[in-house]
Amino acid sequence: MTILLYELAGTDASRPFSPHCWKTVMSLAHKGLPYETIATPFTRVPLVEDSASKTVPVIRDGDRVVSDSFDIAVYLEETYPDRPSLFGGSGGMATARFVERWSQLTVHPFLGAAALMDIHGMLAPADQAYFRESRAKRFGKPIEEVPVDREHRLAAFRAGLEPLRNMLSYQPFIGGASPLFADYIVFGAFQWVRVVSQFQTLAGDDPVAAWFERCLDLHGGTGRRVAAAA
Template sequence: MSRLLYELAGEDPGRRFSPYCWRTRFALAHKGLEAEGTPWRFTEKDRLAFSGQGLVPVLVDGDTVLSDSWRIAEWLEEKHPDRPSLFGGAPALVRFVNSWADTALHPALARLIIMDIHGCLAPADQAYFRQTREARFGASLEAIQAKREVELPAFRKLLQPLRGALAGKPWLGGDTPNYADYIVLGSFQWARCTSPFRLLAEDDVVFDWRARGFALFDGMAAKAKGYTA
């Protein structure tokens, strides 16, 4: 069965940087499923009209069209129960991590790399990105990123729940990684693909976990176009 994944791309179509698309990329790899990726840009809403909405990831799996990374993960879990589980019997807790990444991690992380993201985009996307993000954050992209050294300590403090989880186990999923890991790895991959900014100290347990995560599936995330994390 053919599978096609619409992935947010920069001006360079090989730079696939959306954290939500990476969640789906990891989920597919975890289930041992192949999917062709096709680059998509913020301003190409019409190309997603067939999905009934305007955001990626969009997964076309045979006759099935799916959007929303969480919905895609649930669908993969349901469709392939014989493959390794994405949720490890704890779907509500994995979704807790999903919401935490969306509402706590991303707003703080975006501020540290927002001009770097802008710098990766095609010209039409740059205009769209500047307009929507400056409205969201109430400041110019330049002004937001200019404060990143000041905001870095608070960002690192925000990661405390990860350190708690990793104090006793190698992965958020426990002894092996699962979708909870992929959610947060997707967030860090978003940064790695767009920015050279050093988010983590090397003696942070999250640093080691991130390196192990990027090395999964034959270095899938580590080999993707980006910077050295």
């Protein structure tokens, strides 16, 4: 049975951009599970599967509806144990929880702020109104002011990636010799910006950039099915 995935998109349904939805896309591809997507703008998220969640991704797998990218990964792991593992055991699942918190607290704040107006530009008017109000409340200022210092903050952001950069000198993926869900957590954040913005968050010679390129190539180039913003 084909799994149904609701993923966030703007006016162009072929360019889904949510970092969390990309985690689920990569998880489904990792497991080799067939799926179909439904592009879902911000203002339609509350209508998904009878208000199953306030956010996407949401999947329907037969009679089961599951939300939250981590919960979806756990569900896929438990429901399809015969498929390639997303965690490599309970220790890998616990480690992925740490990576998720690190990504949310270290990677997402800068990237989300840097790409804020790029995201706004991809949305239909009704979604722009929602996005403007909700993000102004989140950042405590008009959204146009949020990314203005992104160039000045870029060096500090790149320096903050040193733990990841240093680890990649020992192994090609966060998961070791091959990727695990922990890789998809961080990949989703950089894919978010790649899809919505031309802003270059990583230097070309950065080992993190090389890791990201490897992730884009995974599972038949699943991450490349959406071209970089131009």
